[in-house]
Amino acid sequence: MSRPVIHYFPIRGRAEVLRLAIVAGGDDFDVVDVNYQEQKSDREKYPFGQCPRLVDGDLNIVQSNTIARYLARKYKLQGKDETEMVAVDEIMEGVESLRVKYVNLIYNDKLEEAAKDLYWKTYFDKTTSEGRNGGAHMVYLANFLAKNGGKHTVGAGLTIADLCLWEILDLHLRIFEDAIKKEYPELVVFHDHIASQPGIKEYLASPKRLAAPNANTLG
Incomplete structure (x- = not known):
């Protein structure tokens, strides 16, 4: 094949x-x-x-x-039942909401320092998660992980939602590594866990x- x-x-x-x-x-x-x-x-x-x-x-x-x-x-990798599949879809769409903001930071704002500061404040600062952010905030995604025990976002095994979260997190670690390690240590643990999986x-x-x-x- x-x-x-x-x-x-x-x-x-x-x-x-x-x-x-x-x-x-x-x-x-x-x-x-x-x-x-x-x-x-x-x-x-x-x-x-x-x-x-x-x-x-x-x-x-x-x-x-x-x-x-x-x-x-x-x-x-889609989840074992309808409840898990729905959660997987929710996380995938949540990642896409954040990705839109990331793309703007990279291509329109060109990672300028002022833009980076505003970006972090709007989409990563835990104190701003209830503000106007277009449905995009890392806290929202981190909550799925926290509610599910920390290793996976949905269920007991790897799903496509984990891979979507891992990839968008990996992109942001390239820009905000120190800040993410300080504010979201659980996401760094998750990132390392997924990166160690076979394949x-x-x-x-x-x-x-x-x-x-x-x-x-x-x-």
Whole structure:
């Protein structure tokens, strides 16, 4: 059986969660660098003119969270029952709310110091979690982890929600490492725990993991 193939630019972006899901499921993947003109013109392969795109056997799938949910079903990372599956979806959407803010910090504000200070205050400072933040705050995500015992966000085992939280946390640790270690030590423990899981540990140490998280080299 052929391995899944991820079509993407040579940056991590949302494709990191997809890679983590595949290796956590005990599988491996191949990567194809995208031809930008083809991506914008070929509506069969790229119906939204965007990446990532996953080719898995006869399946051609686009849209990051659609691919993530497919991989979660394939590798049994979606939760064991309806209650867990709903919680997984909630966390995935919560991560996306924060990711929108992160993307703005990276590409529009370009990690300027004043922007970083405001970003931390709005989306990470525990005293501001009840303020206007567009539904995006790390406290909200950390609460799922705390209620579930600290190792996983949902249930007793690894889910795609853990991988989504791990990836967005990993991006922020690159920017706010000291502050996160001080204010959210439980998230650092979680980050280390997920990074040590079979398949994930080997992937993170391999050349398959790209160094650049963003296209503008920031972050």
